[in-house]
Amino acid sequence: MRITAYKYQATGNDFIILDNRDGSVTLTEDQIKYLCHRRFGIGADGLMLLNKSKKHSFSMIYYNADGKEGSMCGNGGRSLVTFAAHKGIKKFDFEAMDGLHYAELVSYTSSACVVKLGMTDVNEVKEYSPKSYQLNTGSPHLVIFVENVKDYDVLEQGKLWRYHPHFPEGTNVNFVQGSWGRFNIPKFEEGQDQKITVRTYERGVEDETYSCGTGVTASAIALHKLLTRNKFSYSKVDIKIPQTVRNIIETKGGELEVEFTYTGEDNYRDIKLTGPATYVFSCVIDC
The missing domain is CATH 3.10.310.10 (Diaminopimelate Epimerase; Chain A, domain 1)
Structure with a gap:
């Protein structure tokens, strides 16, 4: 299977992003770990899938560099919104592991965006x-x-x-x-x-x-x-x-x-x- 992989970074936190809106991407834990490896793969702190959503603009699936599915990643969310914008998506409400997120573009170019990302509420410190x-x-x-x-x-x-x-x-x-x-x-x-x-x-x-x-x-x-x-x-x-x-x-x-x-x-x-x-x-x- 041949896949186009996109590398993005947000304040040095770097990610591999795959467009999986057609549902064709299936990767094992070992494959994700290999792709994120900085010597043998592309190299990244994590890998994300841009998935289709029935109710919202898209959904975000995040994997850590160890190949395991991870929890919410804020820099990853901003990178995925930028990727979505580069793919022509205009509205940025998306599902993630911790629930629904909303984002807006503060600025946009074909190479970078400044993103304001809504995070989940905090009820306990x-x-x-x-x-x-x-x-x-x-x-x-x-x-x-x-x-x-x-x-x-x-x-x-x-x-x-x-x-x-x-x-x-x-x-x-x-x-x-x-x-x-x-x-x-x-x-x-x-x-x-x-x-x-x-x-x-x-x-x-x-x-x-x-x-x-x-x-x-x-x-x-x-x-x-x-x-x-x-x-x-x-x-x-x-x-x-x-x-x-x-x-x-x-x-x-x-x-x-x-x-x-x-x-x-x-x-x-x-x-x-x-x-x-x-x-x-x-x-x-x-x-």
């Missing part, structure tokens, strides 16, 4: 420790705030937490640094954009990736949780509800924006992930 939080943004994440993320051993520490007994199904791990010192965590200031740097160890890739869409989303929400607590007692700070928050996140692969509306307790709504996605190349493969 668990405080794992005073500076680490556990939540699900379509994929499970642990967010840990550290002092010097640039020199942090993400591979070693990420692997340790990814396989920790507390997470029997595994978790993605994000290491986050803000612009404050260890004992100078600021209180939340409404209307003020927060800027953080995030590095992520991804489950399924089993390595650090250049960026992770669901990871930066989780990090932005965890940051809000951290900043709306008193910096000494960690008691909750009085804030207006509902409240719209915007974050600028720096990753190895570039800058992303996360915005959301906080409606009280651990409820986060209207979550949007915005950033670029770029066509890299296409090729024909034999499977």
Whole structure:
């Protein structure tokens, strides 16, 4: 079987995309793993199928680089929307593992788009420790705030937490640094954009990736949780509800924006992930 494969990347998170709207593509776990291999295949953090949907514009099937079907991938979603736009699709409501998503094009060219992707609501943020939080943004994440993320051993520490007994199904791990010192965590200031740097160890890739869409989303929400607590007692700070928050996140692969509306307790709504996605190349493969 000969298939046209398309390579896309979103802030360095790279993917193989196959147009499967006719339902003809059938790949085994080993074949997907081979195609994603950076020495023997095309090389990618994951593989996606653009499938037909009866009710919506299309559906998204995502596989990790280990060949196993994965949970939601935010950067993958933005890449798939860009691919769909390049294929002539005009409306971007699509089904994924975690439910229905909506997206819009902020900008469009024949090689790249900036996509604003709607993410699933978050209803629970668990405080794992005073500076680490556990939540699900379509994929499970642990967010840990550290002092010097640039020199942090993400591979070693990420692997340790990814396989920790507390997470029997595994978790993605994000290491986050803000612009404050260890004992100078600021209180939340409404209307003020927060800027953080995030590095992520991804489950399924089993390595650090250049960026992770669901990871930066989780990090932005965890940051809000951290900043709306008193910096000494960690008691909750009085804030207006509902409240719209915007974050600028720096990753190895570039800058992303996360915005959301906080409606009280651990409820986060209207979550949007915005950033670029770029066509890299296409090729024909034999499977």
